Amino acid sequence: MTHRALNIVPFVSVHNMMRLVNAVGVERFLTELATFVEDDFRRWPVFDKTPRLASHSVDGVIELMPTSDGITYGFKYVNGHPKNMRVGRQTVTAFGLLADVATGYPVLLSEMTILTALRTAATSAVAALHLARPGSRTMAIIGNGAQSEFQAVAFKALLGIDRLRLYDIERWASEKCARNLARYGFDVTICDGVASAVEGADIVTTVTADKQNATILTDNLVGAGQHINAVGGDCPGKTELHRDILLRADIFVEYPPQTRIEGEIQQLAADHPVTEFWRVIAGEVAGRRSAEQITLFDSVGFATEDFSALRYVRSKLALGGFHEDLDLLADPDEPRDLLGMVHRAAVSEISRP
Amino acid sequence: MTHRALNIVPFVSVHNMMRLVNAVGVERFLTELATFVEDDFRRWPVFDKTPRLASHSVDGVIELMPTSDGITYGFKYVNGHPKNMRVGRQTVTAFGLLADVATGYPVLLSEMTILTALRTAATSAVAALHLARPGSRTMAIIGNGAQSEFQAVAFKALLGIDRLRLYDIERWASEKCARNLARYGFDVTICDGVASAVEGADIVTTVTADKQNATILTDNLVGAGQHINAVGGDCPGKTELHRDILLRADIFVEYPPQTRIEGEIQQLAADHPVTEFWRVIAGEVAGRRSAEQITLFDSVGFATEDFSALRYVRSKLALGGFHEDLDLLADPDEPRDLLGMVHRAAVSEISRP
Numbered sequence: 001m002t003h004r005a006l007n008i009v010p011f012v013s014v015h016n017m018m019r020l021v022n023a024v025g026v027e028r029f030l031t032e033l034a035t036f037v038e039d040d041f042r043r044w045p046v047f048d049k050t051p052r053l054a055s056h057s058v059d060g061v062i063e064l065m066p067t068s069d070g071i072t073y074g075f076k077y078v079n080g081h082p083k084n085m086r087v088g089r090q091t092v093t094a095f096g097l098l099a100d101v102a103t104g105y106p107v108l109l110s111e112m113t114i115l116t117a118l119r120t121a122a123t124s125a126v127a128a129l130h131l132a133r134p135g136s137r138t139m140a141i142i143g144n145g146a147q148s149e150f151q152a153v154a155f156k157a158l159l160g161i162d163r164l165r166l167y168d169i170e171r172w173a174s175e176k177c178a179r180n181l182a183r184y185g186f187d188v189t190i191c192d193g194v195a196s197a198v199e200g201a202d203i204v205t206t207v208t209a210d211k212q213n214a215t216i217l218t219d220n221l222v223g224a225g226q227h228i229n230a231v232g233g234d235c236p237g238k239t240e241l242h243r244d245i246l247l248r249a250d251i252f253v254e255y256p257p258q259t260r261i262e263g264e265i266q267q268l269a270a271d272h273p274v275t276e277f278w279r280v281i282a283g284e285v286a287g288r289r290s291a292e293q294i295t296l297f298d299s300v301g302f303a304t305e306d307f308s309a310l311r312y313v314r315s316k317l318a319l320g321g322f323h324e325d326l327d328l329l330a331d332p333d334e335p336r337d338l339l340g341m342v343h344r345a346a347v348s349e350i351s352r353p
Numbered sequence: 354m355t356h357r358a359l360n361i362v363p364f365v366s367v368h369n370m371m372r373l374v375n376a377v378g379v380e381r382f383l384t385e386l387a388t389f390v391e392d393d394f395r396r397w398p399v400f401d402k403t404p405r406l407a408s409h410s411v412d413g414v415i416e417l418m419p420t421s422d423g424i425t426y427g428f429k430y431v432n433g434h435p436k437n438m439r440v441g442r443q444t445v446t447a448f449g450l451l452a453d454v455a456t457g458y459p460v461l462l463s464e465m466t467i468l469t470a471l472r473t474a475a476t477s478a479v480a481a482l483h484l485a486r487p488g489s490r491t492m493a494i495i496g497n498g499a500q501s502e503f504q505a506v507a508f509k510a511l512l513g514i515d516r517l518r519l520y521d522i523e524r525w526a527s528e529k530c531a532r533n534l535a536r537y538g539f540d541v542t543i544c545d546g547v548a549s550a551v552e553g554a555d556i557v558t559t560v561t562a563d564k565q566n567a568t569i570l571t572d573n574l575v576g577a578g579q580h581i582n583a584v585g586g587d588c589p590g591k592t593e594l595h596r597d598i599l600l601r602a603d604i605f606v607e608y609p610p611q612t613r614i615e616g617e618i619q620q621l622a623a624d625h626p627v628t629e630f631w632r633v634i635a636g637e638v639a640g641r642r643s644a645e646q647i648t649l650f651d652s653v654g655f656a657t658e659d660f661s662a663l664r665y666v667r668s669k670l671a672l673g674g675f676h677e678d679l680d681l682l683a684d685p686d687e688p689r690d691l692l693g694m695v696h697r698a699a700v701s702e703i704s705r706p
Contacts, residue, residue: 014681340532
């Protein structure tokens with residue numbers, strides 16, 4: 001059976017995503033991806049922004065996150081099932097799609113479990129570029145699961161962070177994190193507690209996984225001038241920071257209607273002032289204004305970031321060899337002749353050797 | 354690279370869907386699919402019902418249609434771009450996914466351009482089984498595009514309809530329809546107008562494609578006892594029936610909040626009485642009550658029908674040979690070791706011959 005181009009959608013499997021990331025290099029991948037993320041934040045007003053469409057169950061949530069810039073449409077399928085880890089599955093898996101708005105035809109299907117980890121880290125680093133003190137070199141990472149490592153590499157690639165202070169309630173997680181990061185040339189210290197980890201850090205990244213209102217970081221631990229990159233508090237009932245920190249910090253968010261429900265600021269009044277981060281990128285408002293200011297990027301992950309990541313992957317398909325052709329779209333010779341196409345397929349099946 | 358089962362999602366391509374339909378047989382496929390549709394209508398209250406999430410543009414719409422029965426989650430991606438036909442593309446293309454609610458892991462990805470055509474026809478036939486006069490043998494089909502042929506075969510398979518009266522403003526469409534249906538043993542009459550087509554028909558199926566408020570069928574043409582299967586009026590601003598017909602008919606719909614926006618009843622007051630079709634299947638209310646009653650199934654297509662269709666396809670995978678393994682999910686040996694998995698992939702790449 002011959003395929004005409006119209007019915008084919010390029011598909012980037014997990015295997016090919018890993019090959020692509022390795023071929024490009026993790027640090028360069030994150031750096032290039034960050035430019036796509038930044039570009040899309042800059043043109044934020046053109047995006048069709050919809051709250052994610054969530055289907056909740058006892059064990060977790062399945063979400064669809066669509067967006068569009070008027071030319072290209074994208075969505076991500078993502079689940080969140082904390083108990084999965086206990087049975088050797090990912091807490092979060094994802095895949096995504098881009099489509100041509102003019103025709104509605106998909107133009108890319110891609111795994112996004114790995115890609116989401118990369119885009120989350122790239123987005124955090126883009127924010128820190130504008131919000132952390134210039135010359136920042138030391139980052140504390142509280143919670144040393146899968147995302148922590150991507151955060152570390154992104155902050156090295158984009159900000160030059162080269163000293164890490166790791167803490168996790170499970171020490172083996174910190175050790176695994178240090179091991180995976182060995183090749184990147186960090187000066188790594190595994191710490192015995194949050195207090196020692198954040199001591200002297202320019203940037204504090206919180207990226208713990210427990211689905212509960214936790215207090216990973218208390219107010220007394222946060223010093224003047226620190227940038228807090230709050231990644232782990234990302235759904236209703238899941239926060240990491242003590243409320244008093246939020247009251248002292250200048251808070252930057254992706255999309256306020258979503259962050260007020262899912263982010264750290266779910267602890268605050270609905271009208272607590274926050275700054276939309278895209279306005280910083282667009283030059284409308286200042287990011288960090290002084291060396292003493294405490295800045296907080298209250299990140300929950302937004303559909304435009306997935307869109308940026310898919311756009312970046314699509315741009316890389318030109319390299320060749322990193323995708324498969326997926327026969328996803330019916331393409332009869334005559335669009336009104338769908339049943340005829342089915343009938344003809346039977347004939348071609350029989351006539352095969 | 355070896356794949357463990359966890360990372361693999363079965364994928365039914367267009368090619369394999371056509372092979373599956375032909376292997377099962379179009380009529381049997383529709384008949385079996387109808388039992389899945391009927392089963393899911395019967396347990397309607399268990400479904401998580403969400404209005405479709407639509408992204409509108411100048412040229413069309415891209416929609417995500419999710420639902421869940423608490424055990425399995427499903428969604429369909431579908432576009433509607435009327436102008437596509439002029440450039441040799443499908444007006445509607447679709448694909449769909451099923452996932453396990455307990456883990457959020459996808460369990461089936463399938464083309465749904467062909468499958469949607471089949472499920473729409475199967476749903477219409479299920480409705481007619483309960484709403485058309487017993488012993489119906491003649492169906493008029495107004496609009497002879499791709500969907501009309503699936504409608505005809507479904508009505509033959511489920512109701513024994515063996516006489517067709519076809520009308521389309523383009524005669525070649527009727528001729529193509531008659532040609533594709535030749536193998537199914539219908540007595541086919543191609544008619545010169547709507548009036549002659551509906552004359553004496555037990556069932557009138559309207560399935561035209563123009564996106565406008567049209568009057569395909571006027572009130573004087575509808576006789577006592579007829580069942581109207583209104584398929585084509587399925588989005589805001591697109592209707593096929595004169596309002597007076599609606600006022601005379603007993604109207605059955607899938608999901609009132611959606612049908613009042615998208616169906617023929619968008620022409621009526623928001624509180625005009627309609628019957629939810631699932632209640633008929635569940636035995637809560639009667640379908641047809643008399644030989645004179647005019648019944649109308651105001652079909653717009655609902656997410657549960659796609660869910661039923663995907664469930665049916667999944668049940669057929671046991672036949673073997675009708676799907677490919679898609680490497681869609683990242684599956685590190687240790688869920689928290691995603692970056693380590695990426696690193697190890699590079700090593701395995703280099704060590705390949």
